[in-house]
Amino acid sequence: RKEVEQDPGPFNVPEGATVAFNCTYSNSASQSFFWYRQDCRKEPKLLMSVYSSGNEDGRFTAQLNRASQYISLLIRDSKLSDSATYLCVALGNYGQNFVFGPGTRLSVLP
Amino acid sequence: EAGVAQSPRYKIIEKRQSVAFWCNPISGHATLYWYQQILGQGPKLLIQFQNNGVVDDSQLPKDRFSAERLKGVDSTLKIQPAKLEDSAVYLCASSSWTGGGYGYTFGSGTRLTVV
Numbered sequence: 422r423k424e425v426e427q428d429p430g431p432f433n434v435p436e437g438a439t440v441a442f443n444c445t446y447s448n449s450a451s452q453s454f455f456w457y458r459q460d461c462r463k464e465p466k467l468l469m470s471v472y473s474s475g476n477e478d479g480r481f482t483a484q485l486n487r488a489s490q491y492i493s494l495l496i497r498d499s500k501l502s503d504s505a506t507y508l509c510v511a512l513g514n515y516g517q518n519f520v521f522g523p524g525t526r527l528s529v530l531p
Numbered sequence: 532e533a534g535v536a537q538s539p540r541y542k543i544i545e546k547r548q549s550v551a552f553w554c555n556p557i558s559g560h561a562t563l564y565w566y567q568q569i570l571g572q573g574p575k576l577l578i579q580f581q582n583n584g585v586v587d588d589s590q591l592p593k594d595r596f597s598a599e600r601l602k603g604v605d606s607t608l609k610i611q612p613a614k615l616e617d618s619a620v621y622l623c624a625s626s627s628w629t630g631g632g633y634g635y636t637f638g639s640g641t642r643l644t645v646v
Contacts, residue, residue: 425573464622464637465574508573518564518587519635521573 424448425522427509433528438499442525444492444509454485456494457508459524465508468494499529533557535638537623543644549611552641556604556625562586564635565598565608566622574622580606613645 427444434440446454454471469476471483471492482495492509509522536555544550556563561582566574577596579586583603591598595614600606610617620642626635 462642464639466637467635518576518579521566521575523571523573 423523424520425509425511427507427522428525429523430525431528432525433530434499435530436499436501438529439495439497440499440527441496442494442507442509442527444494444522446490446492446509446511446520448511448520449490451511453512454483454492455510455519456481456483456492457510457521459506459508461505465521468507496527499527501529501531503527504529535623535625535636537621537638537641539641540639541642541644543646544613546615546645547612549609550613550643551607551609552621552623552643554606554608554623554638556606556623557627557636560625560627561603562626562635563600563606564624564626565606566624566637568620568622568640570619577608577621610643613643615645618643618645 425446428442432440456468457465458468459465469478469481469483471485473485475484480497484493496503504527506524506526508524510519535557538553542550563580565577567577568574577591578588578598580600583600596610598608620640622640623638624635
């Protein structure tokens with residue numbers, strides 16, 4: 422089983438739609454979680470950290486369920502510019518490196 | 532703040548040749564990572580340095596890959612000899628955190644094509 426797994430995608434949604442990405446992690450000792458965004462042929466960039474209480478940043482909401490070892494990202498009112506691959510990240514076994522999921526590709530259509 | 536610098540941006544080599552990549556982390560960042568990202572997959576950690584010491588190289592194919600960070604700043608990653616399956620983007624990242632986890636910054640990567 423891979424350490425971090427994500428919805429396989431791709432997700433094709435119309436502008437204005439709400440879309441949710443799911444992610445599970447296998448290392449119960451992981452303490453930190455993040456969502457990264459990666460545009461085509463670009464490096465991953467930090468989108469947001471994920472806190473136990475859940476957190477929101479504009480149209481983006483991240484949730485963490487430690488009991489189920491599950492992380493989610495909700496994007497409301499999708500924009501064309503949201504089209505990218507979204508990578509779920511969990512702190513790795515050595516406690517200092519990140520383990521990336523395979524990513525879920527999102528295409529927001531006009 | 533200057534970002535993580537990597538060079539070259541692109542490299543095309545024939546199989547069995549050697550190649551080296553260079554990374555200069557954000558100033559003051561003690562931790563440096565090399566990741567390999569194959570097309571359609573998430574980045575996979577190859578090696579992690581804390582200053583000039585190796586923290587984790589468990590996924591580095593040591594028969595052909597090597598990396599160093601001699602003075603705890605710049606780092607080089609070498610592949611010798613390259614195989615077709617080494618075609619990927621090689622990403623360098625750095626962070627200043629010491630066990631907490633604040634996310635880290637990637638360089639723009641080196642896209643390697645082995646033909």
